[in-house]
Amino acid sequence: MSEMEAEQPAFEGLAPRRRHRRATKTTSRVAASHLPIAQVVIDVQATHLGRSFDYLIDERHSDAAVPGAMVRVRFGGRLIDGVIWDRVAHSDTPTSSLRFLERVYPGPPLVSASLRDDISAIAEAYGGTRANILRLAVPPRVARVEREQQLIGARGATTRDDDGPFGPRRPRLEQARDAVFARMRGEYDAVPRLHAAIEGSGFASFVVDALAGAGRWAADAAWTALDAMLSDKPVVMVLPGMREVDDVAWALRRLGLRPFAPSGATHGGFDGDFAVLSASMPPAERYRAFLAAASGQVRCMIGPRAAMYAPVEGAALFMIVDDLAYQNMDGMMPYANARGVLRLRAQRHGGVFVALSYARSPISQWECAGAANGVRDIVNTPVSGFSAPVHALQAVTRDEAPWIRWLNRDELARLADPSIGSRMPHTAVGVIRGALEEGPVLLSIPSDGVFASLSCARCHRQARCARCTGPLQTGEPSGPTGAAAPRCAWCGAAAVNWTCPGCGGERMTVVRVGAAGTARELAGLFRGVPVVLSSPSQPHGIVATVPNRPQIVIATPGAEPRVIPDGGFVAAPALVDGVQPGGDAAMHAESSGGQQVPGLFGEYRAVAILDAWTSLYAPGIDARPDALSAWMRAMSLCAPRSRGGVGLLIGEADPMAAQSLMLWNSPMLAAHEIRERAETGMPPVVAAACVWGARPAVMKALERIGVTLTGEWGVIDVGGEQMPAMLGPVPIPPPATLDARELEATRDRVKAVVRVNVGRRAELAQRLHEAVALHVASRGNGELRFRLDPKDLI
Secondary structure, eight states, rough: OOOOOOOOOOOTTTOOOOOOOOOOOOOOOOOOOOSSSEEEESOOOGGOOOOOOOEBBBBBGGOOOOTTEEEEEEETTEEEEEEEEESSSSOSSSSGGBBBBBEEEOOSSEEEEEEEEHHHHHHHHHHOOOOHHHHHSSOOHHHHHHHHHHHHOOOOOTTTTTTETTTGGHHHHHHHHHHHHHHHTTBBHHHHHHHHHHSOOOOOEEEEOOOOOOOOHHHHHHHHHHHHTTTTTOEEOOOSSSSHHHHHHHHHHHOOBBBEOOOOHHHHHHOOHHHHHHHTHHHHHHHHHHHHHHTSSSSSEEEGGGGGGGGOSSSSSSEEOOTOGGGGGGGSSOOEEEEEEHHHHHHTTTTTEEEEEEEHHHHHOOOOOOHHOOOOOOBBBBBBBEEEEOOOOOHHHHHSSSSEEEEOHHHHHTHHHHHHTTTOHHHHHHHHHHHTTTTEEEEOOOSSOOOOEEEEEETBOOOOOOOOOOOOOOBBSSSOOOBBBBEEETOOOTTOOOOOOOOOOOOOEEEEEEEEHHHHHHHSTTTTTOEEEEEETTOOOOOOEEESSOEEEETTTTTTEEOOOTOOOOOOOBBBTOOOOOGGGGGGOOOTTTTTSSSSOBBBBBBEEGGGGGGGGOOOOOOOHHHHHHHHHHTTOOOGGGGEEEEEEEOOOHHHHEEEEEETTTHHHHHHHHHHHHTTTTSSSSSSEEEEEEEHHHHHHHHHTOTTTTTTSEEEEETEEEESEEEEEEEOOOSSSSOHHHHHHHHTTTEEEEEOOGGGHHHHHHHHHHHHHHHHHTOOOOOOEESSSSSOOO
């Protein structure tokens, strides 16, 4: 019987289809003759796989496989994208075990040598991996955009030709820069020093306290960017949100710069002086802007947090606006902070770092403290160091800021106001009615939403921990009575035998804050006056602009509408023979006398901050600076004192924050914050990190780091006083979910704060990285994460 293949019987018509194997084309691969090993950083986010992996380069791909090129490799049975970090001649792995690159994507390398160095330094500074940063820095490829660039050809940067940067437009742009510089030199005390640093060489760092004025900060930021570009320095500018991006883009256009847009030429393509880079942009637009920056076609990149990784070469200007904003903290590993990233890159590039804001942040004050004392020997970290302050002159501040009054109980009692204790006292109603006769009035209210805080039942002072000054919060019900035991939100210490340091009271009460229904309540006080409500949680959302006419505008922080000046916004001047005018053309005439002012928008006749007392109960460590920043942003939209502008701060508030607002002197509060944090051992006086996850994983990681009481770093020296290096751990409430498996996985989650001396920040980042990598590699149970330089400790 001959050998036959057994077949499974089947009914007629139901026989299984025969599968025909495709003939596979096998091609022999030959390793490149020169530097045949590619060290590839692959797109794997696991902490323990944060190194590069070696692959062989096929001779066919040798020319395209350059450092910085995007490739596709086989890893763990899958095809994964990666970036060639370097090419070397030899590998520690035997050649027989190495695989070839599967594909090398066409086109120029996306990650230049300087950007690769920046990514490595950022990952090291924040305890992450290069793959973590690459995921955020390099947008996904869009083949259509690459083909578009190839069709355009090697035209080079359109803003650079035989006449140098900007070509024939340069004299006009220089005229615009000099006109604004002449104005700023009479307003700020150290603007010539900033100007010299931008035009010179070497690293320099500045902290600029912005003047009041509707859009003045955007005009000042635009001048700084133009000055750098005329000095042949590229610019990277990070702003809190897209509204601020639009403001700066408008200011840049009025100085004579052109946005990156279709050129309109017969050969197609895009052209411009500055581009927006944001993670919220459509993929094609974001990738096109990234390629424009990487190729040097565009020398100025602006945008929210994602722009901090914009590719630039050589000495550059790295600028951040409002470094206190929550948006500056990245929400993905390794949770890098935009301020730290920009300062790190500026130092590595030998460029200039500028932090511009209304309210000076504690870290900026810490960096400027040496300048105030005439010394420069503060402790440097990879993301912080000495900075020179640029502050407005006192006489200019007095004239440009509105007349701000603090209507607290003492002031209303002095004025014999019969409505003490009401949300809108009679004095404020009178001021607002008078301002409505001339134009719009802005009423700023706290953010929508409700939060609970504990305060003294007698004097209503916020209840804080006697151990670390953290805010107290209600704990889980315990004991036979089921009463909640107050605990600290930072260190978790129980508030036993608590007494108020202000009045000696022993009882606490819960304060609940909410802003819903404010528009309906205030509309009844000003009958017949139009009311506009601007808030992201309201049905109509954020209102972009309002006309310059009598009306009441109620807005939450960050949602304040811009006032359209009489005659409308001044559009960017049209191109005339390829030349776009700037200078005085970039100013608009306000309705009061046609006076030329540097602001971009119209002005409110009065601005009132309602419910200022809510700032007393915010739980974050930056509660007071955040409140001052929100107040100053709203007040900056008011007309100055010289044109009758009035600002009102209504309600009880921290005296130092209120005084800083009235004097328009944010360094006053920032210096007070530093003094208090030096006493309690809080950042930036110390370096801090927040560690959270499953309780066993967190506790084991803290032991490995050595910050437990018996560890190597168990105690920290703060001003000669010994303090525990670890605060907590405190429990993390489980999320509101109906999934039982998720509830089980998040049932016992905790968080802890780790503190070390500033000089040990780099070593802390390394130890945290190693602890997480070991946890992941050993397949430890539960979540384990960390964040250096957290915005808040809770």
